[in-house]
Amino acid sequence: MTEIAVSLQDGESKAFPQGSPVAEIVKELLSSKQRKQTVAVRYNGELLDLSSSLGEDGTLEPISVYSETGQEILRHSTAHIMALAVKELYGDAVKVAIGPAIEDGFYYDFDREKPFSPDEFEQIEQKMAEIVNNRLPFHRREMSRDEAIARFEQHGETYKVELLSEMDTNTVSVYSHGSFVDLCRGPHVPDSSWLKVFKLLRVAGSYWRGDEKRQMLTRIYGTAFADKKELQQYLTRLEEARKRDHRRLGRQLGLFTIQDEVGPGLILWQPRGALLRRLIEDFWKDEHYRHGYQLLYTPHIARQDLWKTSGHLDFYGDNMYSAMEIDEVMYQLKPMNCPFHIGIYNADKHSYREFPIRWCELGTVYRYERTGALHGLMRVRGFTQDDAHIFCRPDQLEEEIFNILDFNLHILKTFGFAEYDVFLSTRPKKYVGSDEHWDLSTQALKQALEKKQLQYQIDPGEGVFYGPKIDIKIKDQLGRSWQCSTIQVDFNLPERFRMRYTGEDGGEHQPIMIHRALMGSLERFIGVLIEHYAGAFPLWMAPEQARIMNITDDQGEYCQQVYTQLRQRGIRIEQDVRNEKLNYKIREAQIMKIPYMLIVGQREKEEGTITVRKKDGQNLPPMTPDAFCDLVSAESNPRVA
Missing domain, CATH: 3.10.20.30 (Beta-grasp domain)
Structure with missing residues (x-):
């Protein structure tokens, strides 16, 4: 043998x-x-x-089973168990689509005339528990594509047939457990007894293959873990995430609104939200000035030919809005700011001595996102990029990337993000430019990361079509990752737009272009900030730093005097002199997450002071309005936050 x-x-x-x-x-x-x-x-x-x-x-x-890969296998297997439970309960009235494992859970898409609702979860979970107790084994089988098509056609599973018909392979693998058979690469757990700890979470609508012109399916989301303690911890985190949901807090705090009359994915900033945004923008501009950047402003539309030259119509056309005709010329809304910055560069001649040139813009762009993908501030159709482009010589590339990393981490730390994951994304299958340029760019990014002593992971094939990139995913208070910062090296656009500078040798040379965003999208970043701080922003960022309130009408005039004095000193303050009980006013201020409540009674009026109460209920000793201004000024410097 x-x-x-x-x-x-x-x-x-x-x-x-x-x-x-x-x-x-x-x-x-x-x-x-x-x-x-x-x-x-x-x-x-x-x-x-x-x-x-x-x-x-x-x-x-x-x-x-406790590893990341093991949990993915566990959850994928649980998705199959859920599908079996649904088929046993509802039979041929339900067709199955796809059911992968996802971060922290799984889902399965079903086609049913009457969409599923959470009211049916208990029944489905009971059936899943029966299947688990029966210790049904998972069997893998290789079969020809034609055999698989015939098998799924026989059972009316049209979605599986469509997937198989488009596969460029002669052999596929299927898994069966009990009466359920699914097209799947695997692997799976040995049998259903491994899947005892699960929970169905929510339902959502989902178009087949993400196409709004195709069938609307019902997606059931769930999660599974290796033990009950992990599941309970996860459900607790979900509840905390629900409390921090930026859409709910956005309404509660009066920050922003989205209205059907305006259009989905388009943000209306309310006064408090607009002030929060202004504070972030002003800090962003000041820090860029300190770091050697110059500010630009560019239009919202451009001739369509510009997007042809840049390559965006070829590589990004599906995400751009339709063209509009102006004076018999076609224009389109901008999805990117890059070509405009290049236009400013090409308006003048440049010498090698000028480099690096660092230009930045808070530029609003417009991208078509499918309705089902829109999500509050996190996924919108019109958003403002904290954009910057650096033009440099090849010998400056590594140092510039290092400087950007340094600046990037400083900004993130100031906003309260100390934990993050770093990814180096390499050449995708579809790309432009020479292999030599790709290798040079990738090596420069890698060396800058190592010089900065940052741990990073390689994300193979996830670079953009014009160059490799560094992505930084920040972690919030709940440990969730958010993609924000990106640094991308580009030889393509300088070549397309024939960008040149005069070198030390007197000849013409092509600069290297670095695309860079620290926050990514201002809308998305503010959404992350809302959830990170649960709406209770640090003092330097709080739209309303203090609210002054009287105990009785006798202090109304003194309240107005203090309010005016503090406002003139730059304190962001509002007043509440309504004929309401003090506890009611305090409670409202706490709901609005206001850092300081200034209480004025008869004693404070007579002594020319204010009683200061923090949002957590702590009372400070009475102080003069000027002393409070000094306290706020000392506490609200973002660089020492």
């Missing part, structure tokens, strides 16, 4: 008969504790079910 040598990563090796099931090998090589946690394996780099057979020598890595 032919034998194969199976090694663990630590070097231990053992011979097994060729064709031995993974489960038997795991039983021999791993400890009892490891075996209980091993949900699948990676063999010679390939993920395999425990029921798979091994036919060659190799290295085996057990996949713990």
